[in-house]
Amino acid sequence: YLCLSSFISGIGNNFTYVALFTTIANDGTSTNLSLLIWTMCCIPILLAPISGIITDTYDKRLIIVIADIIRATFVLFFILATNSNLIWLFFVVQIIISATDNLFSSS
Numbered sequence: 001y002l003c004l005s006s007f008i009s010g011i012g013n014n015f016t017y018v019a020l021f022t023t024i025a026n027d028g029t030s031t032n033l034s035l036l037i038w039t040m041c042c043i044p045i046l047l048a049p050i051s052g053i054i055t056d057t058y059d060k061r062l063i064i065v066i067a068d069i070i071r072a073t074f075v076l077f078f079i080l081a082t083n084s085n086l087i088w089l090f091f092v093v094q095i096i097i098s099a100t101d102n103l104f105s106s107s
Contacts, residue, residue, distance in 0.1 A: 006104075009068055013101065016075055020090060027084050039091055043098040051102045060107040067104040071097050 017040070024033050055063055074096050081089040 005064065005068065009071070009104065012071075012075075013097075016078075016097070019078070020094065023078075023081075024087070024090065027087065032087060035091060036094060039094045040098060043095050044102040047099050047102050048106070051099075051106045054103060055106045063103055063107045067100040067107070070100045071104070074100075 020036060021033070024036050074093050077089060077093045080086065
């Protein structure tokens with residue numbers, strides 16, 4: 001079941017990335033697009049030591065379930081960013097999703 005969960009979660013992540021890039025590219029500037037790429041790449045690198053400690057300390061199945069629930073909850077916040085004034089919400093949510101994705105993948 002964990003393999004199937006990982007597969008479905010990966011598909012959801014890819015759809016999220018496509019939606020984020022499309023939305024930022026249509027509504028934002030190139031600076032916003034590069035900031036989005038930075039949050040996708042650098043945040044997991046910075047949080048890797050912390051997520052390694054967490055996954056070694058706690059039950060891996062529990063971490064996977066909690067990370068999936070957190071990611072699913074925060075993806076719904078993308079619905080709130082309906083205009084360009086709320087573009088900062090994309091970045092905050094993406095940072096949280098990247099952090100929980102890092103926990104998920106290290107488990």
